[in-house]
Amino acid sequence: MIQFPSMGSKAQGAAEADSLRALAAEVHECRRCPRLVEWREASAEEPPRRFRGQEYWARPVAGFGDPEARLAIVGLAPAAHGANRTGRMFTGDRSGEWLYAALHRAGLANQPEANERGDGLRLRGAYVTAVVRCAPPANRPTPAERDNCLPYLERELALLERCRTIVALGSFAWDGSLLALRRRGEAVPRPKPRFGHGAEATVGGWTLLGCYHPSQQNTFTGRLTEPMLDGVLARARELSEPG
DSSP: OBOOOOSSOHHHHHHHHHHHHHHHHHHHTOOOOHHHHHHHHHHHHSOOGGGTTOOOOOSOOOOEEOTTOSEEEEESOOOTTTHHHHSSTTOSSHHHHHHHHHHHHTTSBSOSOOOSTTSOOOBSSEEEEESOOSOOGGGOOOHHHHHHHHHHHHHHHHHOTTOOEEEEESHHHHHHHHHHHHHTTOOOOSSOOOOOTTOEEEETTEEEEEEOOOOHHHHHHTSSOHHHHHHHHHHHHHHHSOO
């Protein structure tokens, strides 16, 4: 789900979009992790009653957003009945409702809803992705599964040539982003920066921001509130805007 260029040089933006589309096509065909392949397909075969009769994507999910983004938002993995069903990151579940509504309030999305692919949602200056591209059982990928997926995140970050700011949604995304940046040759501080809501770390030429994941557990209990999420995105915009 790569958008057409919206800013800067049209020729350069078109090339970035083409490269991201090619990477997305590769992601969609991945079957590196047998446990995740089995789980994502089983989730589609036995969905909750509210989703019965719907056609599931049931494949790995690529990143989504503006190919000229200056801000990347990294999550854990697709939800079994969210992005694994709809085929677009953070789409069709409560976490996505929170995230895209916040992106809309921040001026980074053209609408607050994200229900399905083809719903008209577009991002401006932002790109949404994840460390792991298949829905994992209990939302817990293994270290080996994470490592199998990391090259996709590394390549996305390389293709997002204007991007130097990352918002990590949760500790798993924080650690995965640090690993991806280290593999790209960036100098990760020692000791390793610790995750926390509002945490900020400089990693080579990048800035990494921490944000609690907009999971139902966090939003229902008040651990993450709308003002908290808005505050992180406001700081991310401040860091990522030119000048």
